């Protein structure tokens with residue numbers, strides 16, 4: 001099934017897909033093993049910087065052959081595409097989905113840039129996500145501009161996107177204080193837009209709030225920092241404990257821990 005159909009189905013059924021960022025083969029295999037173990041479907045996300053690190057052709061080939069090898073239904077998605085040329089390259093090369101992120105631009109400019117990508121993606125029949133409002137980025141200011149329901153409605157109608165990332169109290173990276181998602185706002189936006197709603201910044205959000213977010217209309221949940229964190233903390237500890245230079249024996253513990261984290265998250269999200 002196409003991702004855009006799956007997400008809209010989720011919207012009507014009150015379910016959500018987990019979208020996990022991956023950075024290399026180990027984190028990719030970790031998230032796929034977690035999906036396999038929990039019998040879940042999944043979205044595999046690459047940020048612009050991960051594409052720069054791995055290379056677009058290799059990243060695409062790696063993700064699509066790995067999902068096949070693991071026998072998992074997984075869609076490949078570009079996360080936070082700010083470079084229009086790169087977004088188009090991802091569409092050309094066969095991604096299932098792209099996010100065009102012009103959320104830092106003024107409303108009209110965001111509509112114009114997003115519409116350009118929707119038009120470009122049309123003949124490829126892929127999912128297009130965009131962002132409205134402002135979800136703060138790792139290490140940056142904590143300013144929060146919530147997504148307004150009326151603007152969301154207008155934005156979705158003018159652009160024709162399938163999925164909308166909304167600013168409802170989450171932020172990228174870990175939190176200083178426990179976040180408080182605006183559940184009523186999610187519900188209001190869900191009621192007035194046709195698009196599937198996306199929650200960014202899920203690392204650090206307590207399980208009960210993630211479940212409540214899904215109940216109120218979130219259909220895609222983005223997870224990155226917690227995966228990176230557990231992988232690197234485990235790897236760092238392993239490197240302290242061994243001087244083994246066989247990397248194939250050094251990585252698996254970190255991969256296993258990342259797998260356990262994502263499997264847990266999938267179980268949390270899959271609960272009705």
Ligand code: 13P
Pocket residue numbers: 021079080171172173174199200201202203204222223224225226
């Ligand atoms: P976290 O890093 O907080 O999990 O956010 C992930 C995200 O939104 C990726 O787009």
Ligand code: ZN
Pocket residue numbers: 080172200201222
């Ligand atoms: Zn994000």
Ligand code: NA
Pocket residue numbers: 170171172173174175200201202203204205225
């Ligand atoms: Na977060």
